[in-house]
Amino acid sequence: MKIAFIGLGNMGAPMALNLLKAGHALNVFDLNAQAVQSLVAAGASAATSPKAASTDAELVITMLPAAAHVKAVLTGEEGILAGIAKNVTIVDSSTIDPASVKAFAELANQNGNTFVDAPVSGGTGGAAAGTLTFMVGGSAQVYEQVKPVLTSMGKNIVHCGDTSTGQVAKICNNLVLGITMAGVSEAMALGVALGIDPKVLGGIINTSTGRCWSSDTYNPFPGVIETAPSTRGYTGGFGTDLMLKDLGLATDAAKLARQPVYLGALAQQLYQTMSTKGAGKLDFSAVIKLYRNDGDA
Amino acid sequence: MKIAFIGLGNMGAPMALNLLKAGHALNVFDLNAQAVQSLVAAGASAATSPKAASTDAELVITMLPAAAHVKAVLTGEEGILAGIAKNVTIVDSSTIDPASVKAFAELANQNGNTFVDAPVSGGTGGAAAGTLTFMVGGSAQVYEQVKPVLTSMGKNIVHCGDTSTGQVAKICNNLVLGITMAGVSEAMALGVALGIDPKVLGGIINTSTGRCWSSDTYNPFPGVIETAPSTRGYTGGFGTDLMLKDLGLATDAAKLARQPVYLGALAQQLYQTMSTKGAGKLDFSAVIKLYRNDGDA
Amino acid sequence: MKIAFIGLGNMGAPMALNLLKAGHALNVFDLNAQAVQSLVAAGASAATSPKAASTDAELVITMLPAAAHVKAVLTGEEGILAGIAKNVTIVDSSTIDPASVKAFAELANQNGNTFVDAPVSGGTGGAAAGTLTFMVGGSAQVYEQVKPVLTSMGKNIVHCGDTSTGQVAKICNNLVLGITMAGVSEAMALGVALGIDPKVLGGIINTSTGRCWSSDTYNPFPGVIETAPSTRGYTGGFGTDLMLKDLGLATDAAKLARQPVYLGALAQQLYQTMSTKGAGKLDFSAVIKLYRNDGDA
Amino acid sequence: MKIAFIGLGNMGAPMALNLLKAGHALNVFDLNAQAVQSLVAAGASAATSPKAASTDAELVITMLPAAAHVKAVLTGEEGILAGIAKNVTIVDSSTIDPASVKAFAELANQNGNTFVDAPVSGGTGGAAAGTLTFMVGGSAQVYEQVKPVLTSMGKNIVHCGDTSTGQVAKICNNLVLGITMAGVSEAMALGVALGIDPKVLGGIINTSTGRCWSSDTYNPFPGVIETAPSTRGYTGGFGTDLMLKDLGLATDAAKLARQPVYLGALAQQLYQTMSTKGAGKLDFSAVIKLYRNDGDA
Incomplete structure (x- = not known):
């Protein structure tokens, strides 16, 4: 052809x-x-x-x-x-x-x-x-x-x-993704601060109702998933600025459709803060840095 | 014994x-x-x-x-x-x-x-x-x-x-759950408003990076998952007021641990709004009603 | 001329x-x-x-x-x-x-x-x-x-x-306005739920550090300010859909400027919910309805 | 006596x-x-x-x-x-x-x-x-x-x-205060990023509908108000950890009263992030640092 x-x-x-x-x-x-x-x-x-x-x-x-x-x-x-x-x-x-x-x-x-x-x-x-x-x-x-x-x-x-539903599907999936990654980040950061081992917590979430790709495949806490960007310094993977672009598409589409997107709009601000602070090139799971006092972001 | x-x-x-x-x-x-x-x-x-x-x-x-x-x-x-x-x-x-x-x-x-x-x-x-x-x-x-x-x-x-980590595990899992359910709700409501079929959208999310229990097992959009409470009028299941209790435990624990929980605190307000409006006994996936103009909640 | x-x-x-x-x-x-x-x-x-x-x-x-x-x-x-x-x-x-x-x-x-x-x-x-x-x-x-x-x-x-700073000034002022109105709404609704008289609470805020135009001139709780739209059924005034337009300009400008706007983005979702539920023509101070179980919005 | x-x-x-x-x-x-x-x-x-x-x-x-x-x-x-x-x-x-x-x-x-x-x-x-x-x-x-x-x-x-309404008044006022300060912070940071002079922007807000104590008396942008803590490195004033305590009282009271507090709960997370990152002793108007890429917080 x-x-x-x-x-x-x-x-x-x-x-x-x-x-x-x-x-x-x-x-x-x-x-x-x-x-x-x-x-x-x-x-x-x-x-x-x-x-x-x-x-x-x-x-x-x-x-x-x-x-x-x-x-x-x-x-x-x-x-x-x-x-x-x-x-x-x-x-x-x-x-x-x-x-x-x-x-x-x-x-x-x-x-x-x-x-x-x-x-x-x-x-x-x-x-x-x-x-x-x-x-x-x-x-x-x-x-x-x-x-x-x-x-x-x-x-x-x-x-x-019909026409445009391919974009709708992608945007809506990534809206969920941006939210679950920030959600898993705050739960992992909280759990560890409260004294549980991150691998144990990850294991429980992954076999329970909190189960999601952001936890079982791409967990933002270093060391929980060996193959995740978090375990190699948040390099590679899907950049924060790319997630920010997709959340921008989602919240813009929501504005046109006159639909509220509470968590999506908030997650967008979290990734935006990462980008504003200079971490836009890191994998988007680096958003967990906002929740931890580990000296950066 | x-x-x-x-x-x-x-x-x-x-x-x-x-x-x-x-x-x-x-x-x-x-x-x-x-x-x-x-x-x-x-x-x-x-x-x-x-x-x-x-x-x-x-x-x-x-x-x-x-x-x-x-x-x-x-x-x-x-x-x-x-x-x-x-x-x-x-x-x-x-x-x-x-x-x-x-x-x-x-x-x-x-x-x-x-x-x-x-x-x-x-x-x-x-x-x-x-x-x-x-x-x-x-x-x-x-x-x-x-x-x-x-x-x-x-x-x-x-x-x-050690002592108390059982509660930490449960609270952190349910924190993720409360967030993902609200997140899936806003993505499903947005997608449908933008013209995609809810079953098609659910199918894509469930095989992609937005995959989570709140979508693939308990999807809040009626008809996507036959066995989910959403398909039977949000009856049975895990009540909104129970989710509210668990998110309250999570945000209280976060306050004591001096940890931010952006999405958890916001999700708590969404379930609280449901409860304030009289929907506290419905399954927690009814939170999708906040995003849709279908005459109630 | x-x-x-x-x-x-x-x-x-x-x-x-x-x-x-x-x-x-x-x-x-x-x-x-x-x-x-x-x-x-x-x-x-x-x-x-x-x-x-x-x-x-x-x-x-x-x-x-x-x-x-x-x-x-x-x-x-x-x-x-x-x-x-x-x-x-x-x-x-x-x-x-x-x-x-x-x-x-x-x-x-x-x-x-x-x-x-x-x-x-x-x-x-x-x-x-x-x-x-x-x-x-x-x-x-x-x-x-x-x-x-x-x-x-x-x-x-x-x-x-210079060129465009007129718009910047207007957008930033209305960003503050959209936030303070929703903030005053939740404080007034909370206070009344906790048993204080709305006029007394309004009076204290208006002479204290919570003082703002949204409280002292345009208080969203009916009866606190005689001349405010809230006291005449949220008619007249500045419509919810107009506030939504201005918050949309603010969050769009923030996206381009790569600036986080946490409260602005959240306030936008609150007014959007009002609009989605059919209250877009009411004065924007009607956002207080989201916080109260008074049978509408 | x-x-x-x-x-x-x-x-x-x-x-x-x-x-x-x-x-x-x-x-x-x-x-x-x-x-x-x-x-x-x-x-x-x-x-x-x-x-x-x-x-x-x-x-x-x-x-x-x-x-x-x-x-x-x-x-x-x-x-x-x-x-x-x-x-x-x-x-x-x-x-x-x-x-x-x-x-x-x-x-x-x-x-x-x-x-x-x-x-x-x-x-x-x-x-x-x-x-x-x-x-x-x-x-x-x-x-x-x-x-x-x-x-x-x-x-x-x-x-x-009646009994307890003194606390209700204080908590509700400080709820508004915590919200307006964060709101003014994001508007000032946004405006300056978009090219307006901070004093000009402050002046416009202070004579318009965004007018509030957090802007006209205690503006968080350095140099706008000579007597504000922002102009002396965020020292003195009302500490971030004290604001955090009061917002904690507000959100706790809201939980008991079954009232949503969207912006209050979000503002609480912003001040919590400041505290988690080590800035709990700074004046609470230092929350503007979260919005700016000026090398700290």
Whole structure:
């Protein structure tokens, strides 16, 4: 299949590589020449603009940092909509707000194209291994159409409903994640301050009603889970500033939907404090530092 | 074994029955004559006071609503310490604050006795079925001593560490639980307001990083989990006022330990609002009503 | 002076009337023909577009609901920048986010014009009476230039600093206001629940360190302040949805500035809950209903 | 008048001195011998116990750190109730929870005495100058009876209502204070981050609807108010740990009264974080440090 791939960052580059490995022909674009060069070395063609990349494409995939980038790449003079053929589908795997997805889908529709939101979870590790989860928003028909291609990059391709529900799913999951991580942090910090061993407390929570991914897989207290970022100084993993971005998307979407998000808005302030104090690059589980008097954050 | 059992409420009565079934001789006390009568009908002896119940006992077990009751039953003129023989152990399965446990253990110690905290999880269903989890705070030696008896009432008997760490474990687990339930509530309410199907959203969270007991076993959105209280009008289950009690113990313990508990304190206000508005008897997952404009709470 | 006035809503219309009274020549525009007609009846000329209104103007004033409207009125094909003469100043009295102000000022500057933010406080009452406070962001020179005109509409014309600081001042003041009103609400509700007379409690707070406008002028407990909206069923005053808009501007600005706003974000959820439950049109002091079991909200 | 005065700490000692100056005969007690010595040097008699101090007294005044101390001093074997004559009134100026006041009043009543709560505001400065505010809970009759004596120590003697309403008034005022200070902190930090001058912002808030004591008298941003602790490194003033104590009393009282206190509970966590990080002795306005990246707290 001839695929245009726009956006070759930490996530996009390994995703594009997996498409090449699966035998697809790729026409790639990125502002970073070095990123383009790596993909060309692996067999892709370099395009001079999103428009040029899209001209012959049978499918267009975008993977960009924020809605403003998607808008520019889509609607600019040298953008996708200026080059793409009628009836070709655009799959956007960026994590952006649902309202923007609806606006972009409308623009694509007016151009004779379908815009599908398909944000991912699984991080750079999942992108490299081809084990991402894709949360797809669009009709059942277009879901069936894009699923085989997405399967080259991920192992779970979930149909979430109509346009923008892929973003809704991702945002709501990460809202829960941001809250549970801060919640587990305060419970672990409290328990240890009250004299219980952190591994014992983790073990009890993990087999009881407090059980959650933030405790049993990614526990923020150092040493409780050997493979968690907390055990290696909060390096690697999912950065505080990325969690902050996703909680920002959640609270913005809540504002538009006129829904209260008490704990989400509060958790956002906790991660914001970490970022303000200079810890934005640490794994988001470092939020436990706010609860402990261990000399930093 | 001759056991004194004080406190035959919704939890204590079925626990005592399981001890009888296991062949223990029970001397029971409760202010509620009818509760005592039921146990006597099942083979227990009725005592006229905690003191009388404890006089011949080889083990004393208490299961009471709050620390004030434990204090009265323990230290009153007709209390346990006035009757119990030296070296007999007292197991308190009430859920109370760790500071009170330490005070009671000190009093017991001065009397020549050991006081073990062993709060439970599993609810009235687990109490009836004998499948409770006991979180035991005390020395390794006393844990080994009481474990065989507790096994007649529960299936997981966990040693949490020294005196009071059983309560610490329970309080910290329920702190996480109270937070995750409110967090899942706001994410489910937000997602549905943004147009995603609640079962689809629940399914994604349950296989992703937002995964938690409050979502995959007890999801607050009606219809997502067939067996959850939300699907039967928030009846049965774990009442809002009970969650409020446990979050109160957590925030009180945090105050004494000088630990911040941002999300726990906020979750407490949400459950308090439910209770203030008259919904204290509903299952605690009814907190989702605060987020939805469905005509009540 | 020949002034173009764009936006004749609840605030804009009385402001424009005061300019007419002061002897200025007004060229007005609004999408609402009836609003235009009222101003024409008072002596203004009707323009067919913002561009037409601005063509001969010596000063342009805009008073619009949100940044999107300001953008459209400024940059549209029939917008202000398409008609305005070089060196003419644009005063925007809308309440919008500081980042948009900076963007609009840049666009105006490229067009040879100065864009001044001058949001107001004082409500529709102050607009009618000509007693508004204007918070002006711009150079000292442009502040001196626009001050005489603004004096026809307000009694305090405050220079806040460079471009956008007028909005910053307004947003930060209303952030404090939204917090203090909710704070006074919970203290009044708590005090009354604990048995103190609301007037006595209000009196003590108003002469002590809790003293604030939300207590001494606008107390949310009915009957404490005779002239407050709380004493007339929370009608009139400053609507919950307007407070919600301003807290949204504050938390959005905080997100961009990477600043935590713990209490502001929480207060936003409280007003959001009021709005979600159908009370968005009530005065914002009705937030006290969340704290009381009086049968509504 | 013969007065027993129990508790000669930072507040009690200057209050007792003012009673001596007013011509009363004082019989004082404190565990700290040096504090007693200072009062004796000023003309007081030293008693060997609260009981001894109270035996001949026509009025008993207590000024102690917490409810536990009041209980001990009142009900101990060598306590006030063991020595006091029938019909003599006890005035407690400690800041404690309303529920304890009611319990103490009941005990006093059984002993033939009246217990009046009369907590103060005004700090050590007001205690020395005799300008304290007394918030008095008790009958109108007993208020009239104690007012002349309290006037020797304070300038505002406010009758708040029945027993315990003095504490309710103080707690509710300080609840508002703790919230407004944190709210002003986040607004000032946000405004400055957005580019406005702190003095300009303070000036606008102080003449607008955000006006409050925490901004116009005690602004937490250094340099805005010359006489505020913020301008002298957050020294002097009202310590963070004292604010934490009062917010703890407020949230505890709210728990008993089954009232939500969203902002109060959150503000408590902010001051707790300050204390946990080692800043408990700084003035409570130092909470602004949580919002700024200035290298500490």
